[in-house]
Amino acid sequence: MRPIVSWFVRDPVASNLLTILIFIGGVFGAMSMGKEVFPSVQVDYIRVMMPYLGAGPQEVEEQILIPIEEAIYSIDGVAGLDSVAWQGGGQVMVEVEVGYDKTKLTNHIKTNIDTITTFPRESERPEVTEQVFRERVMTVALSGDVATDVLIDFAEKVRDDLSRLPQVESVELQGKRAPVISIELEEYQMRRFDISFEEVVAAVQRSSITMPAGSIRGENGTLQLQTSGQAFNESQFNEILVSSRPDGTKISVGDVASVMETFEETFFEARLNSEKMIFIQVYTEENPDVVASTDAVKNYVLNETSFLPGNLKINTVQDHSIMYQDRLNLITKNAIGGLILVFIILMLFLRPILALWVSFGIGIAYAGALWLLPAAGVTISMASMFAFLLILGIIVDDAIIVGESIYRHQEEGYEVHEAAELGAHRVMVPVVLAVTTTIILFAVMFFLPGSFVKAIWAIPIVAVIALSFSLVECLCILPSHLAHMGPEKPPRTYVTWQLKYLRQKCSNTLLKICNNRYQPFLAKALEWRYLTILCFLIALIFANSLLNAGHIKKQFMPNVPWDYVGLEISMPDNYSKTQMMSLLKKAEAAAEELDSDSVLKEQGLDGKVVLNTLAFLFGYDITVWIELSPGVTEVIDTAIVGERWIHHLGKIPEASNYQALTGFGAKEDQGFSVLINSNDSTQLNAAKTYMLKSLMEIHGVSRVLDTSESSGMDLNISLKPDGNNFGVGLTDVANQVRQGFYGAEAQRIARDREELRVLVRYPESARKNVETLSDMRIRTSDGKEIPFYSVADIEYVEGVTRIRRVNRERTSRIRAYEQKSLITTDEISKIVFDEIRPELARKYPSVRLSKDGFSSDETEFYQAATKLLITAIVIIYGLMVLTFKSYLKPLGVLTAIPFGLMGAIFGHVLFGLEFSMMSWMGVFAATGVVVNDNLVLIERINQLRQGGLEVSQALMRAGKDRFRPIILTSLTTFIGLMPIIFEPSEQAQFLVPMVISLVFGVLFATTVTLIFVPSIYLTAASFRDYLRGTKLPTTSL
Structure with a gap:
């Protein structure tokens, strides 16, 4: 190492070429780096999704989730299972073991699921997909007072246009319900014409087809044979023949049913600023560039959407490039300020030329880092920019030590080249060892667990690369420059004289x-x-x-401030769509009141707070996002905005989940969350009640919610004891009730790039009324019609709208919200696991408690951090032993x-x-x-x-x-x-x-x-x- 240092001191051309090379590499590296607000995180999950349309959560759990869990839980590479059942389907999220091949595991899961033979006939095929992180960079919303199908048509055109932009990697149309052809039969019409749901379904399947029939190869060429009778619209389905009577009368679908084209009956609504909307999400994936992507989209919206009608508005919302630029400006401003202050400090104690060259080393270290960061997969983000700011004072340390050593040797009378060599040689060993130890301590951060830690991996990567280049600079480039420093000349101007006087004063002090x-x-x-x-x-x-x-x-x-504040509300399933829409509008109105909120004005906000409001209703869940006006997050904590929003909306006692989301990661870290696990539903429910009561008794806990399940009422149908006397089984009853209220699927047809389902069922008004069962007839195989209540009984039972399972056990999530001035979530966690858990285990032996969300990451993080710090210290000790002998x-x-x-x-x-x-x-x-x-x-x-x-x-x-x-x-x-x-x-x-x-x-x-x-x-x-x-x-x- 010493000969290398001496060579660079004696050959300034080499050091200059190395400097130029590093700076050129830094420029090209910076130009090729992606741009995103926060770094992308590898998602180590595989999702198994399986629709079971018309089924309740309990049926989904028993017939879908449990068979899938049992089929895959023992596969190598599976670290954990997290399952959810809801109305109409369910999913199993498979956590992949660290380092295991995710593609290999996906194929293995598919193979095992394919062996399951007990899935219900009415369920869809399971979809097994690897989860890939996509960063949303912008939302394009179309809204206005137009028909839904018109809105969808224009949204699809915009989506297709955006997908063709070279700067856009991925787009997804959302807020669109699937189209359905609904053939609706009244019960009295079915009795009048003596037909059943099965007959109409069979008629559609028999007549509405397009089928290839081979070809005729003759002397004059080949003719393709096919039958073309597929119905695509209402009029074509109306003409389908159902039956012919002995007198020659023909009965068509239009005679016995009403045919209409509608949409899937999902509780779904999307609104932008209180207007119905459909929206396109713009994502980046492998090569993120939030600025280029959003600029291209905004240019399209501004210049390429003249084809839209006047009553249809198109807006860009949730523009992440604004956040990116704000954070970039914030950290750049602080970095420049810090660099100037560091230079001033050096000027006060070192010769100006020495201070300049020492500060110049910061630029070389930064350029070197920018050169190699693209190869390490690091983008320009809040994490990487903060890393450059964080190491500002660290990377200059070794240059100060080397520069001060050379300066001291020059003051002792050594010739400048000799002083540069001796000064660098004198401190070379401690400097190399010191930088190496710092690199080791930053490098161990790579191995810290937790999703948030992965999101800020850019910090140790930047630090390690920059420190490596700073070591090269202080031992190879800095001595070469200082070797040509020469004796300090007397000041020639008043300003330089004053600077020298101040420096001498500081040095003497x-x-x-x-x-x-x-x-x-x-x-x-x-x-x-x-x-x-x-x-x-x-x-x-x-x-x-x-x-x-x-x-x-x-x-x-930590709560990472975001330029959005969200509100989540989950209601029981006895709420009607009208009630849910009313609550959604109240949440929107409460958001509008934030602009005039007196508390926010006292905090320094003067002007418009809310830029846009995006509201979503899905089933019994409401999510509303407000996009804050520029500058709001610079003045006030978004948590206060969330609190005031909830204040204006008021209490919602029936809600099973009611919370404001006020930052990146806020949903997972909002309050304290604990999971209660057991396969004994009786003990699980009792333990849940005990936990809710115990948490509310903790001083500083403001409210407690069971967020895992929403209770409601189910209608349970059973066969009467003498039902079999009529030649009817429970399967017959269940099938015909499903046909009437959910629908019998007659066909699936492809039309205009989408799948269209044809359902035969009761009219919408009948499907919403339990009294329909009184008029319903159960039809036997010999053509008899038996009143529903003659063969079946109904019973109202308590049900749920969502069921969660963790690692093959039914799970309830209990969340406690704290008053931050009185208690923290860490303190709540200590009380729960040190005081409440032992008593819970004594009362309910089958019940287990486990941490949830970021709380579950905490123990793992601290255990790993302790081990890694000890490991790093042992490695550093070993290096020192070798150095010091x-x-x-x-x-x-x-x-x-x-x-x-x-x-x-x-x-x-x-x-x-x-x-x-x-x-x-x-x-x-x-x-x-x-x-x-x-x-x-x-x-x-x-x-x-x-x-x-x-x-x-x-x-x-x-x-x-x-x-x-x-x-x-x-x-x-x-x-x-x-x-x-x-x-x-x-x-x-x-x-x-x-x-x-x-x-x-x-x-x-x-x-x-x-x-x-x-x-x-x-x-x-x-x-x-x-x-x-x-x-x-x-x-x-």
Whole structure:
């Protein structure tokens, strides 16, 4: 390594070419990087989806979900199963084991499901698909007072146009219900003409066909034979012959039924700003570029939609490029501010040309990172931009140490080339080791578990690459530049004279602090080294007690502010469509009231709050999103907007789920969530009631909901004991009731690129009325018609609208919402699992509790983080042992690591922040910097010891020699990140805990490096000499 450094010092052309190469690579790398708001996350799930139209959740669970679960749960590669049954179908989400081939597992699952022979005849074929992450970048909404079919036709045209844009990877038309041909028979008409549902179905299947019949190959060519009688519209179906009477009368479908083209009977409505809409989602997949995609779509909407009628509006909403640009501007502003502050700090203590070249190294490290990031799959996103900001003060540390060493050798009178070589050689070992340790501590973040951690993998990737290039720069490029620095010339202007005077003043002040304050204090600390060590240990124990005793609130997941606020409401299935629509409109009206909300105005919002409102009704679930006006998230926490929205809407006692979604990941981390699992439904329901009651008794819990199941009423049909006397079985009753109320599927036909189902059933008014059963006739195989109630009974029973199963067990999810000023979700979790769970297990032995959502990630994260940190420290210790040729000396370096955590804790106390996952990642980063400073100090001590100085003298001299670079590295780290610490924008607040941990961990560890580590070193030397029977000289103190 030394010859390489010397070669670059003696050959400036090589260093210049390397610099140019890195910058050119950085430019091309930046041009090829994708752009997205937040990084894409690999989704390790496979979905098995199976419609069972007309069936209730319990039938879906018993006949669809359980057979699928039993068929696939034991397959290699399956890590877990999460199943949901709803009205008309269900799905099983298969979690894939880490590292397992997802495609291979998908094929295996398909094979096993194909062996199931017990699926109901009326169910659809199962769909097994790998889940692929797609980032939605924009929504194109068509709305207006037009007929639904007209709206769909134009939406399909827009979708097709957008899919052909080269900048758009994927589009999906949503808000469209499937078309249906409904052949509706009145019961009295069926009796009048003596026909049944089966006869009409058979007539359609018999007459409405198009079938190839081969070909005739004659002398004059080939003729294709086919029968063409397929009906496609109402009039064609009306003409289909059902039967002929003996008198020659022909009865057609139109004589006995009403035929109409309609849509699937789903509780579905989509609205934009209170108008009916249909919408197209625009996605990016493999090559995200949110800016290019949204620009292309906006250009199309602006210039290519003149074909739309005047009463049909087209709008672009949920434009993620706006969020991207806002976040990019925010972090760029803070990065530039931090860079300027770092340069100013360097100018105050180093020669201007030296400060310039040290700062220039930041640009080289950034350019090198940009060069290689596309190959690592990293895009320009909030995570990667924050990573560049985070490492601003870290990557300059090694350059400061090398530059300061070269500068000191020049001040000692060495020739400039010799000073560059000697200065770089003197600190090369600690710098290489220091950067390597920091890289290791960032690299272990790759292995941290959790979906959110995966979303911010860009941070360690950027850090590792940038640190690698900063090492190349400080050892190969920086010495070459400083070798041509030359003696400092006298200032020629008043400004340069003032700058030099200020720099000398700062340098002299720092020198005085070192000589007059630090050195005497260090001497006393070494003299009273045991008391010094004890004081530091007491401070460390006190800091840990603040964290572990609950004086600092802990919150695992940070809430990432978003430019949207959502509202979710789930209602029981005894709510009618009219009631659901009324509730949807109330939620829209409540959103409109936010513009004039007095509380929001007091918080600093003056003007329009809501830009757009998107409302969705699906079954008994309502989801409403409000798109906030530009600048709102810079002024106020979106959680307050969500609270005010709920305030205006008011309480909804019947809701099984009622919550505001106020940030990225908010849905999963809204309140505390726990899963109650059991296959014993009686114990499950009893345990659920007990848990709801226990949670409400916790001080600080505002409300508790059972979000897994919505209760309602089911109508259970059973055969009377003497029903068989009529020649009727339960299957006959069930089939004919299904035909009347859901429909008998006569055909599926392809028309205009979509599948059209033909259903034979009762009219809509009859299907909505239970009294229809009174008029219904059950038809036997010999043509008899028997009143429904003569053969069957009905019973109203409690039912559910949704059933969830986790790992083959029925599951209920209980969610508790906290008052954040009184309690945190971590504290609720501790009460539940330490106090409530033992009593629950005693009362209901078959019931198990498990964490849900991000709560389930928390334990796994902390366990993995502890193991990874220990692993990293062991690796670092091994590298130091190889470097120092000693087993004891590296321990002196590692003793400072816990004090980085101490600084992080005190920083959170000072700013009143919760300790989150981001805080712990900041501790990882701080650990690397802490080790760096200790390495520089220990290496200098070792050099002085090898030069013949006694231990105490070496400690005092090393502290003096390394005082300035250690202080400078700490100052640059703090100053470089100061803008983001004091950034008022709500958008940046989730980043602040990580920055606080890094900054205060480094600041507190600086004291540890300069005072505690020398005391430990001297104590170890005393102990070693005691064992050898010698006495440590103390006269130098």
